Amino acid sequence: MGHYVRLMRLDRPIGTLLLLWPTLWALWLAAEGVPDGLVLTVFVLGVFLMRSAGCVINDYADRDIDPHVARTRDRPIATGQVSPREALVLFVVLCAMAFGLVLLMNTLTVLLSLAGVALAGLYPFMKRYTYLPQVVLGAAFGWGIPMAFAAQTGTVPQLAWLVFVANVLWSTAYDTMYAMADRDDDLRVGVKSTAILFGDLDRAIIAGIQAVVLFALVLLGERAELHLPYYLGLAAAAALVGHQQHLIRGRERLRCLQAFLNNNWFGAAVFAGLALDYWLYPVVL
Numbered sequence: 001m002g003h004y005v006r007l008m009r010l011d012r013p014i015g016t017l018l019l020l021w022p023t024l025w026a027l028w029l030a031a032e033g034v035p036d037g038l039v040l041t042v043f044v045l046g047v048f049l050m051r052s053a054g055c056v057i058n059d060y061a062d063r064d065i066d067p068h069v070a071r072t073r074d075r076p077i078a079t080g081q082v083s084p085r086e087a088l089v090l091f092v093v094l095c096a097m098a099f100g101l102v103l104l105m106n107t108l109t110v111l112l113s114l115a116g117v118a119l120a121g122l123y124p125f126m127k128r129y130t131y132l133p134q135v136v137l138g139a140a141f142g143w144g145i146p147m148a149f150a151a152q153t154g155t156v157p158q159l160a161w162l163v164f165v166a167n168v169l170w171s172t173a174y175d176t177m178y179a180m181a182d183r184d185d186d187l188r189v190g191v192k193s194t195a196i197l198f199g200d201l202d203r204a205i206i207a208g209i210q211a212v213v214l215f216a217l218v219l220l221g222e223r224a225e226l227h228l229p230y231y232l233g234l235a236a237a238a239a240l241v242g243h244q245q246h247l248i249r250g251r252e253r254l255r256c257l258q259a260f261l262n263n264n265w266f267g268a269a270v271f272a273g274l275a276l277d278y279w280l281y282p283v284v285l
Contacts, residue, residue: 003081004090007059008052014261016051018174019141021267022167023047026145028274029159029224030152032283039151042101043144049101053094054120054140060087061124069185095120108150116143127186131197134179138171159223166216173209174263176202177248180256203248210241217270226277233273240266 005011023043027035034040059066059077066078076082095117102113119140126133142164149160172194179186179195180202186193198205214234221230240262247259 003076007056007076007082007087007090008094009055010052014264015055016048017264018171018267019051019144020044020047021264021271022142022163022170023144023148024271025267025274026148026160026163027152028271028278029163029220030149033278035148035152038104039148042104043148043151046098046101047144049094049098050116050120050144053091053098054123056087056091056094057121058124060084060091065189065191068189069182071182071185102147105151106154108154108156109147112143112147112150112156116140116147119143127191127193129192131192132194133192134172134175134194135168137175138168141171142167159220162216162220162223166213166220169209169216170213170263170266173206173213174260174266176206176209177244177256177263178260180248180251181253181260202251203245206248207241207245210244214238214241226274227281229276229280230273233269233271233276236269236273237266240269 009015027040027043059075062072063077063084066072066075072078077084077087099113099117102110119136123133123136123140126136130136145164145167146156146160149156176194176198179193182191183193183195185191186196195202214237217234217237218231220226221234244259244262244266247255247262249255
C-alpha cells in the first residue's frame with residue numbers, strides 16, 4: 001500500500017495545494033463569495049483525485065527516464081515496486097472516480113471535464129516533444145477554473161479566462177523553478193523543459209512571468225470590483241515573489257525546490273485576500 005501512496009504523492013501534498021488554490025480562487029469569484037456547498041465539495045475532492053491521477057500517469061510516462069534522474073530514481077515504477085500495468089489501472093480508477101463526481105454537476109461542467117482529463121493525460125508526454133511542457137501543465141492545472149465557473153454559474157465568462165491565463169503563467173513560473181533543479185539530469189537524458197529553453201536567462205524570464213501574473217491579478221481585482229483586502233493579499237504574494245527570486249539567485253538545486261514549494265503560500269495569499277474581501281464586502285443581490 002505504501003508504494004501506491006508514494007505513486008499518488010499522498011505523502012507530498014504540494015501538488016494538490018498548487019492545484020487547489022486557483023480552483024478556490026475561481027469558485028469564490030464565480031459565487032461572489034462562498035460557493036454552493038455541493039460544488040465546493042465536488043471540486044475539492046476532484047482536485048485530490050485528479051492530482052493523484054496526474055502523478056500516476058506522469059510516472060508511467062517517465063518510467064524509462066526516472067531511473068536516470070537523481071530526484072526520481074526511487075519512485076515506485078522506476079524501482080519496480082509498482083508495474084506499469086498496475087499504474088494504468090490506478091489512473092483509470094482515479095479518473096473514473098473524479099468523473100463520477102463531475103456527473104453531479106451541470107452538462108457544461110461535464111463536457112469541460114473531458115478536456116481536463118485529456119490535458120492531464122497529455123502533459124507527461126510533452127517533455128519529449130516541446131521545451132514548453134510547463135505551459136501544458138499550467139493549462140492542465142488551470143482547467144478547473146472554467147469548470148468551477150461553469151458549475152457555479154452555468155457559464156464561462158471572460159473573467160474565468162483571465163484567471164485561467166494568470167494560472168497558466170503562474171504554473172509556468174513555479175514549474176520552471178522545479179525544472180531548474182533537474183536541468184543537468186534532463187540535459188543528459190534528453191528531456192525538454194522551460195529551464196533548458198531559458199538557459200542563463202531563466203531567473204529574468206521567471207521574474208518577468210511573475211510580474212505579468214501579478215498584473216493579471218490586479219486586472220482581475222478591477223474587473224471583479226474587489227477592495228483593499230484583496231490587494232493586501234496581492235501585496236503579500238508580491239513579497240513572496242521577491243523571496244523566491246532570492247532563493248533561486250544561485251540556481252542551487254535545493255534552493256530552487258524551496259522556491260517552488262514557496263508558491264503554496266503565494267496561492268494561499270491570493271485566496272486569503274479574495275475570501276476576506278468577499279467576507280467584509282458581501283455582494284448584495
